[in-house]
Amino acid sequence: MNNLSNAKSEDTRNRIFQAAAELFANYGFERVSIRQICEAVGVQKPTLYYYFKDKETLILEMIRFTQQIVQTVRKDYVDCKTDFLEKIRGLLYGRKYFVETYPHFFRFYAMLHLFSTTEKVRAEMITLMLPLLDEFGAILVQGQEQGYIAPDEDLEMLMQTILGTLNGLSMRKFVFQEEAAFSDENLQRVFDFWQKHLFLNPKKRG
Amino acid sequence: MNNLSNAKSEDTRNRIFQAAAELFANYGFERVSIRQICEAVGVQKPTLYYYFKDKETLILEMIRFTQQIVQTVRKDYVDCKTDFLEKIRGLLYGRKYFVETYPHFFRFYAMLHLFSTTEKVRAEMITLMLPLLDEFGAILVQGQEQGYIAPDEDLEMLMQTILGTLNGLSMRKFVFQEEAAFSDENLQRVFDFWQKHLFLNPKKRG
Amino acid sequence: MNNLSNAKSEDTRNRIFQAAAELFANYGFERVSIRQICEAVGVQKPTLYYYFKDKETLILEMIRFTQQIVQTVRKDYVDCKTDFLEKIRGLLYGRKYFVETYPHFFRFYAMLHLFSTTEKVRAEMITLMLPLLDEFGAILVQGQEQGYIAPDEDLEMLMQTILGTLNGLSMRKFVFQEEAAFSDENLQRVFDFWQKHLFLNPKKRG
Amino acid sequence: MNNLSNAKSEDTRNRIFQAAAELFANYGFERVSIRQICEAVGVQKPTLYYYFKDKETLILEMIRFTQQIVQTVRKDYVDCKTDFLEKIRGLLYGRKYFVETYPHFFRFYAMLHLFSTTEKVRAEMITLMLPLLDEFGAILVQGQEQGYIAPDEDLEMLMQTILGTLNGLSMRKFVFQEEAAFSDENLQRVFDFWQKHLFLNPKKRG
DNA sequence: AATGAATGAGCATTCATTCAT
DNA sequence: GATGAATGAATGCTCATTCAT
Numbered sequence: 119m120n121n122l123s124n125a126k127s128e129d130t131r132n133r134i135f136q137a138a139a140e141l142f143a144n145y146g147f148e149r150v151s152i153r154q155i156c157e158a159v160g161v162q163k164p165t166l167y168y169y170f171k172d173k174e175t176l177i178l179e180m181i182r183f184t185q186q187i188v189q190t191v192r193k194d195y196v197d198c199k200t201d202f203l204e205k206i207r208g209l210l211y212g213r214k215y216f217v218e219t220y221p222h223f224f225r226f227y228a229m230l231h232l233f234s235t236t237e238k239v240r241a242e243m244i245t246l247m248l249p250l251l252d253e254f255g256a257i258l259v260q261g262q263e264q265g266y267i268a269p270d271e272d273l274e275m276l277m278q279t280i281l282g283t284l285n286g287l288s289m290r291k292f293v294f295q296e297e298a299a300f301s302d303e304n305l306q307r308v309f310d311f312w313q314k315h316l317f318l319n320p321k322k323r324g
Numbered sequence: 325m326n327n328l329s330n331a332k333s334e335d336t337r338n339r340i341f342q343a344a345a346e347l348f349a350n351y352g353f354e355r356v357s358i359r360q361i362c363e364a365v366g367v368q369k370p371t372l373y374y375y376f377k378d379k380e381t382l383i384l385e386m387i388r389f390t391q392q393i394v395q396t397v398r399k400d401y402v403d404c405k406t407d408f409l410e411k412i413r414g415l416l417y418g419r420k421y422f423v424e425t426y427p428h429f430f431r432f433y434a435m436l437h438l439f440s441t442t443e444k445v446r447a448e449m450i451t452l453m454l455p456l457l458d459e460f461g462a463i464l465v466q467g468q469e470q471g472y473i474a475p476d477e478d479l480e481m482l483m484q485t486i487l488g489t490l491n492g493l494s495m496r497k498f499v500f501q502e503e504a505a506f507s508d509e510n511l512q513r514v515f516d517f518w519q520k521h522l523f524l525n526p527k528k529r530g
Numbered sequence: 531m532n533n534l535s536n537a538k539s540e541d542t543r544n545r546i547f548q549a550a551a552e553l554f555a556n557y558g559f560e561r562v563s564i565r566q567i568c569e570a571v572g573v574q575k576p577t578l579y580y581y582f583k584d585k586e587t588l589i590l591e592m593i594r595f596t597q598q599i600v601q602t603v604r605k606d607y608v609d610c611k612t613d614f615l616e617k618i619r620g621l622l623y624g625r626k627y628f629v630e631t632y633p634h635f636f637r638f639y640a641m642l643h644l645f646s647t648t649e650k651v652r653a654e655m656i657t658l659m660l661p662l663l664d665e666f667g668a669i670l671v672q673g674q675e676q677g678y679i680a681p682d683e684d685l686e687m688l689m690q691t692i693l694g695t696l697n698g699l700s701m702r703k704f705v706f707q708e709e710a711a712f713s714d715e716n717l718q719r720v721f722d723f724w725q726k727h728l729f730l731n732p733k734k735r736g
Numbered sequence: 737m738n739n740l741s742n743a744k745s746e747d748t749r750n751r752i753f754q755a756a757a758e759l760f761a762n763y764g765f766e767r768v769s770i771r772q773i774c775e776a777v778g779v780q781k782p783t784l785y786y787y788f789k790d791k792e793t794l795i796l797e798m799i800r801f802t803q804q805i806v807q808t809v810r811k812d813y814v815d816c817k818t819d820f821l822e823k824i825r826g827l828l829y830g831r832k833y834f835v836e837t838y839p840h841f842f843r844f845y846a847m848l849h850l851f852s853t854t855e856k857v858r859a860e861m862i863t864l865m866l867p868l869l870d871e872f873g874a875i876l877v878q879g880q881e882q883g884y885i886a887p888d889e890d891l892e893m894l895m896q897t898i899l900g901t902l903n904g905l906s907m908r909k910f911v912f913q914e915e916a917a918f919s920d921e922n923l924q925r926v927f928d929f930w931q932k933h934l935f936l937n938p939k940k941r942g
Numbered sequence: 943a944a945t946g947a948a949t950g951a952g953c954a955t956t957c958a959t960t961c962a963t
Numbered sequence: 964g965a966t967g968a969a970t971g972a973a974t975g976c977t978c979a980t981t982c983a984t
Binding site for chain 1: 522
């Protein structure tokens with residue numbers, strides 16, 4: 119009974135969470151009302167408040183959940199690789215996985231929502247993003263160590279270039295609704311472009 | 325008399341316009357109420373409605389105004405140049421000018437607002453953005469003709485890389501509040517990076 | 531010039547008047563805004579206020595104008611007749627003329643608007659209606675004198691019956707949109723019914 | 737618990753309903769604001785919206801409620817009688833009961849509000865009124881069968897005459913605020929007038 | 943004779959949220 | 964674990980009206 123009850127409860131909570139994510143992703147935080155979320159789930163408003171303190175909490179929990187996805191993805195697609203180029207490739211395919219598996223949650227991660235939200239939400243997102251940037255910086259240093267990046271390279275620019283393109287791809291998918299944005303062909307094209315323009319071929323060394 | 329009246333009227337209208345732009349830029353369209361705008365300007369609500377049909381019209385007019393800025397900037401910073409590299413440099417400095425002169429309006433141009441707005445607004449912005457992408461494509465072709473870009477280059481990737489970086493700079497300024505994002509030093513750094521990684525040195529021709 | 535100006539002025543005033551009458555008749559006093567009237571006429575709001583003190587004045591003037599119609603009609607269709615039955619017939623055809631010539635103004639005369647308006651308006655209408663009822667009473671007395679009505683007839687009931695039917699006809703036309711309500715055939719039918727049921731044949735006298 | 741809650745809820749809902757009816761009856765639909773209704777009841781605006789979707793719904797529910805009254809009255813005062821004259825008398829006393837028991841709701845039934853309302857409301861009222869007219873027609877046919885009405889009588893005119901008088905009485909009460917309009921003496925007077933002028937004495941019976 | 947610009951007061955409606963149950 | 968009933972505050976928007984010109 120406890121289990122059942124727990125399961126049911128967890129289910130309700132999760133249904134609210136998912137519905138809210140989808141609605142927020144489609145219409146933006148401000149344009150979605152508690153009522154709409156509840157209608158989508160089929161519960162009454164006090165039920166939502168039973169699980170989530172208030173509307174802002176909902177979005178904060180979403181950001182944290184998203185952050186877990188990001189970390190898992192990073193672990194599975196980037197950290198487990200040793201070769202720098204494989205990490206870079208993992209970056210692309212990890213984003214693809216994220217964007218296709220959790221499309222609603224992706225939007226909260228995407229920097230794009232930093233505009234037009236509460237200061238609290240903004241702060242939370244920045245807090246979560248900065249370490250990611252640092253980690254990415256570390257990867258680039260590894261790239262240098264592995265000889266894929268020249269020692270005198272401007273790493274900051276390199277980072278900006280790569281992240282800018284990643285975000286560009288996301289925009290093509292979500293804003294311009296270009297379905298092929300994350301197709302394997304396109305990702306390969308991006309990878310080729312990067313390899314050709316941004317990275318060295320370390321084999322020469324040997 | 326006519327002049328005075330016109331001037332006064334134009335002034336009121338413009339003050340509403342500017343105040344709305346600033347508020348929208350800071351808090352987002354949904355979180356700014358008509359009342360707030362009016363209080364910021366010091367007029368009553370019907371006055372705002374005298375000049376603007378409704379709230380959505382306000383934002384649509386802002387988008388169009390922004391579009392004019394974009395076009396003017398492009399003319400002054402890019403189109404008037406002949407050398408491809410100068411055009412690219414103009415792209416950077418034009419963006420700097422835009423971002424620093426009309427910071428509020430920049431946000432409407434930035435893709436960032438494409439999320440979480442009315443479908444009407446979204447449609448309007450996409451309509452305005454697509455030709456800009458085309459024009460930029462044409463510039464890259466010129467770059468090829470001038471020998472700055474290899475004939476077999478993947479122009480689409482090149483475009484995405486450059487625009488992604490531009491948007492990244494804007495994000496650094498507006499989201500991370502990094503004032504130096506558009507400093508001359510930084511722009512030069514970006515330019516150097518591009519020149520080194522993305523463009524050829526056409527002197528070989530001669 | 532004075533004449534011209536006067537004429538033009540009178541014209542504007544009249545156009546406002548007519549447009550307001552039509553709109554009021556169609557949608558009711560409360561649901562028609564000054565703006566709507568002005569848009570229908572093609573003038574600005576202060577112009578309306580130049581001719582009419584306020585919205586209530588507009589409707590009061592309409593009531594008075596309507597009253598003039600009523601009086602003219604009564605003169606032309608009833609008073610000029612000497613035979614009682616001709617007066618009654620005139621009542622029917624006068625109403626027909628009114629209803630078809632000034633359909634918009636008829637509605638203000640019709641008691642129907644006594645509901646749901648300002649107390650001032652209500653009072654004005656009652657003031658204007660009471661004498662009409664008196665006059666009609668006098669006609670019935672004439673009918674008695676001419677032998678069309680029995681000396682012991684309940685004149686009040688008679689009046690109520692006739693007026694009730696007249697109003698019923700108007701309702702059929704305006705509420706149920708029954709075009710034939712005031713057709714000559716129908717009026718004749720009403721007249722026949724009255725003659726048969728309500729009035730005597732005075733010829734017996736002679 | 738359920739009962740208590742239900743009772744309380746039903747009470748609030750009903751208080752809103754009654755207050756709205758009274759206000760609408762006195763001032764007309766357009767001139768009564770949601771706020772006024774709420775103040776009269778002593779609840780906040782969202783409470784009203786909890787029970788009624790919007791203002792138009794309020795009036796539509798009122799019309800339907802009124803229609804139920806009408807049907808009950810008809811059943812109790814007219815349908816249960818067998819003699820035609822008793823039905824006619826029931827018509828008068830049923831109207832009296834209605835007008836005196838539910839004065840506010842009477843006004844919605846009275847045709848008078850057909851003017852100057854939403855098309856939706858108008859349509860609803862017409863839909864509800866037409867069958868009533870038909871039923872009344874059937875009663876007149878029964879009158880014919882019982883010998884109170886000549887076989888060649890113009891039944892339509894007869895109906896119009898009777899209904900016109902009924903409406904006239906209502907007008908005297910509500911517009912001219914003549915309290916005696918529905919006094920027993922007056923109703924008897926009406927009945928006598930009808931009997932004398934409109935109906936036969938079905939000698940066959942005796 | 944006519945208007946452009948402005949307003950104070952009010953509208954219907956919706957918001958996020960709470961409390962007793 | 965869930966809800967029916969209620970609310971204070973705010974929303975976008977419109978009203979009749981005025982004043983200087």
